[in-house]
Amino acid sequence: MTTIRILAGxxxxxxxxxxxxxRKRWSIDGPYFGGWEIxxxxxxxxxxDRIYASQSxxxxxxxxxxxxDGGASWxxxxxxxxVAELMAAGLSQGESNMFVYDTSRETGKPLTTHQWYxxxxxxxxxxxxxxxxxxxxxxxxxxxxxxxxxxxxxxxxGATWHELPGLRGHASGxxxxxxxxxxxxxxxxxxxxxxxxxxxxxxxxxxxxxxDGGETWKAINQGxxxxxxxxxxxxxGHCVHRIAIHPTNPNTLYMQKHWDVMxxxDGGDSWREVSGxxxxxxxxxxxxxxxxxxxxxxxxxxxxSQHYPPDGRLRVYRSRSGGEEWEALENGLPQQxxxxxxxxxxxxxxxxxxxxxxxxxxxxxxxxxxxxxxNWEPIVRDLPAVLSVEVQxx
Amino acid sequence: xIRVILPYHLQTLAKCEREVTIQVEGAVTQQxxxxxxxxxxxxxxxxxxxxxTKKRRPRVRYFADGEDVTHESPDAELPEAIASGRQPFMIxxxxxGG
Numbered sequence: 001m002t003t004i005r006i007l008a009g010x011x012x013x014x015x016x017x018x019x020x021x022x023r024k025r026w027s028i029d030g031p032y033f034g035g036w037e038i039x040x041x042x043x044x045x046x047x048x049d050r051i052y053a054s055q056s057x058x059x060x061x062x063x064x065x066x067x068x069d070g071g072a073s074w075x076x077x078x079x080x081x082x083v084a085e086l087m088a089a090g091l092s093q094g095e096s097n098m099f100v101y102d103t104s105r106e107t108g109k110p111l112t113t114h115q116w117y118x119x120x121x122x123x124x125x126x127x128x129x130x131x132x133x134x135x136x137x138x139x140x141x142x143x144x145x146x147x148x149x150x151x152x153x154x155x156x157x158g159a160t161w162h163e164l165p166g167l168r169g170h171a172s173g174x175x176x177x178x179x180x181x182x183x184x185x186x187x188x189x190x191x192x193x194x195x196x197x198x199x200x201x202x203x204x205x206x207x208x209x210x211x212d213g214g215e216t217w218k219a220i221n222q223g224x225x226x227x228x229x230x231x232x233x234x235x236x237g238h239c240v241h242r243i244a245i246h247p248t249n250p251n252t253l254y255m256q257k258h259w260d261v262m263x264x265x266d267g268g269d270s271w272r273e274v275s276g277x278x279x280x281x282x283x284x285x286x287x288x289x290x291x292x293x294x295x296x297x298x299x300x301x302x303x304x305s306q307h308y309p310p311d312g313r314l315r316v317y318r319s320r321s322g323g324e325e326w327e328a329l330e331n332g333l334p335q336q337x338x339x340x341x342x343x344x345x346x347x348x349x350x351x352x353x354x355x356x357x358x359x360x361x362x363x364x365x366x367x368x369x370x371x372x373x374x375n376w377e378p379i380v381r382d383l384p385a386v387l388s389v390e391v392q393x394x
Numbered sequence: 395x396i397r398v399i400l401p402y403h404l405q406t407l408a409k410c411e412r413e414v415t416i417q418v419e420g421a422v423t424q425q426x427x428x429x430x431x432x433x434x435x436x437x438x439x440x441x442x443x444x445x446x447t448k449k450r451r452p453r454v455r456y457f458a459d460g461e462d463v464t465h466e467s468p469d470a471e472l473p474e475a476i477a478s479g480r481q482p483f484m485i486x487x488x489x490x491g492g
Contacts, residue, residue, distance in 0.1 A: 033406075035402075035403060036403065057403060058453055059401075059403070059451065059454065059487045059488070060404060060407075060441040060451065060487070061440055061441055061451060062440070063407065063441070076407075076437050078436070078437070097439075097440045097441075097445075098439070098445045100445065100446055
């Protein structure tokens with residue numbers, strides 16, 4: 001019996017929504033970590049009950065939580081040799097929240113500043129973890145994309161985290177600058193056919209690729225055109241909102257940029273626009289159908305000034321041709337007076353048949369389609385603003 | 395014995411009551427109180443003070459014996475009422491909405 005488990009991060013806690021493979025009736029558990037911002041949760045591909053969660057607060061900073069039982073219980077996985085007494089008492093072991101930029105001479109780059117809003121150089125300051133991407137092979141290995149933009153990795157289940165400094169040390173690093181949401185590394189994508197290949201996206205720097213497991217990086221933004229920066233075709237400076245691939249065709253990447261939906265067929269070396277007949281090509285998430293590598297989904301948003309759907313109508317757009325030709329999907333979605341947004345990490349697909357598509361809104365709704373997007377239903381309507389949605393097919 | 399009152403979110407992290415007691419050797423200062431608190435509850439490291447610099451997080455405040463001592467030196471001795479355990483040292487999340 002298939003189980004579908006949705007991991008939803010919100011502004012005020014985490015929620016876990018569970019259904020069987022029919023995806024008709026859902027149980028809703030939570031809030032977990034009530035009152036904390038949960039930017040992202042994601043389960044391990046090799047051990048679905050191993051889930052990592054990014055918990056943060058403007059008051060008390062960053063916490064990493066881990067569950068080993070599918071979300072039923074959580075703990076901070078940090079290690080400390082002196083806390084046997086606490087562990088015996090059932091307390092967390094603590095200190096899983098230490099994200100310190102590598103500035104060592106041996107392994108770190110001598111890079112300590114990036115460009116600030118006023119054009120001056122500003123020190124790199126850790127703010128929060130935006131995205132957690134568990135390894136495809138090892139449940140104890142997980143990558144974290146953080147603000148200010150950098151890539152960290154744990155190899156001990158989240159107890160300790162170490163920066164992969166080659167990304168931040170890219171020659172373009174001093175020219176990176178924050179978007180409105182902060183300078184965040186928000187997307188981490190693995191190539192399942194080449195374990196050495198990792199893609200990352202940073203707002204507002206652009207997309208980067210490593211072909212050596214994260215040691216060195218190449219900026220892959222050729223073909224992007226951003227009118228918001230002085231040189232619209234610059235190597236970096238592009239506000240990439242999200243990238244996605246299909247695991248069977250990993251040389252093809254899809255991108256929702258600040259404006260423009262883009263596509264690459266050469267592993268990111270070059271991009272072309274495929275916005276086609278979208279009513280607006282501004283938006284945040286982009287997702288690929290689980291079984292159809294050329295079927296993709298976006299949620300058009302009116303503009304970067306308004307951040308709500310065109311005409312007050314919430315519509316997902318689907319292309320079955322990998323872009324250019326899009327159809328509106330609106331059955332079951334509000335078609336009047338709707339002014340919510342869908343954030344970059346808040347759309348995901350399951351692996352069931354037919355493919356299920358899910359997204360959460362800043363209005364607290366989580367919508368689901370169990371027929372590839374033809375029809376939608378809200379699973380829940382009144383959660384806090386949804387920051388992220390991930391789906392596990394178990 | 396030093397008494398420390400924690401804000402709600404740190405109570406849930408540490409799985410403890412609102413008030414905890416800790417032992418401080420030597421001078422009782424913000425620094426020594428927080429060092430002892432983090433030794434007893436390592437899951438609180440990084441939540442009150444930054445990990446490496448030990449700087450107070452901007453939205454955290456310290457109250458002692460009816461006074462806001464947030465901006466006192468971390469190495470200044472806290473009032474006798476705190477050192478004797480007569481009054482608790484309060485770690486407070488600054489008031490802000492949202």
